[in-house]
Amino acid sequence: METPDSFEIWLPLARSHKSILTSVEAALKQAGLPGLDWYDLLWELECAGSDGLRPFELQEKLLLPQYGVSRLVDRLAKAGLLERQTCNGDGRGQVLVITPEGAAMRVRIWTVYSDTMQQAVTPHFSAGEARRLAELLGKLLRPAPADKI
Amino acid sequence: METPDSFEIWLPLARSHKSILTSVEAALKQAGLPGLDWYDLLWELECAGSDGLRPFELQEKLLLPQYGVSRLVDRLAKAGLLERQTCNGDGRGQVLVITPEGAAMRVRIWTVYSDTMQQAVTPHFSAGEARRLAELLGKLLRPAPADKI
DNA sequence: TGCATGTTAATGCAGTTGCATCTATATGAG
């Protein structure tokens, strides 16, 4: 039995990612809701609570480039979903805090997001398979064991 | 032991996808090569050989919207990597055929793509894990068993 | 044949992204 090369992982990963993402974004658009980039940002802000987050912290959490965060934040702020507060202690920076409207929007997105996702993923797996897949995908995220690089 | 919900699959899937994709695109840019969208198109054309492919066939294979293919093809054509041939039998359509330059470019991209991918994926898994992960991801692509929808 | 309907592909426009650069503030050495 052969060792699969990395493309036998990457290829289905990329394709299923694209296909699921397309479904979810279509469902959100259908519902007149903003896309997953907004959701992800709102989620992080909501987790951070009233302490808020600095843009550069979002950058790390969301794996976005600096200007990506800058503009995304701009749009969410214009939509009233977050508030920019001046950062005492660092005059260059700012602190981003979710508004009640932002939190409400996150929930609205969530209902559609969650639903579509469930339909796209669940039917393909038994409980055991799902658990194993989640576990294996987790390994892809964590830093690789030092001896294998 | 609990059944994981679909997000325990989607979340690491989305994150690892983004992170791997970013690595590969960065490596390609670094090497002065075009991105993966160009690669994917060239690959399909090369597979199709001298028969070529119709744009709407690419659309299905690449999971791209119609206008996406139209413009991507435009760019590749301008770069001389494919040729548009008139389609005898359907005056609306055209047949896209890869040029020798296109095939050469595909190989150049491949060396970087393949290399970066290998580094991003391989260290995380044993051979058995890799095989299992590839298998499970495959299930996500194929249509779900009818009785589970 | 003549016309209604469907299919293939292109495109104008507005919104978004990537890249490079820029401003403003912070930090540390002398």
Place this chain on the structure above:
DNA sequence: CTCATATAGATGCAACTGCATTAACATGCA
């Protein structure tokens, strides 16, 4: 304190994307 350097965030411009629409051809039916 003063200057060099580093960091936080914004922005101009060109390229790209999504959406809606359009043009050109195909197909089927009266």
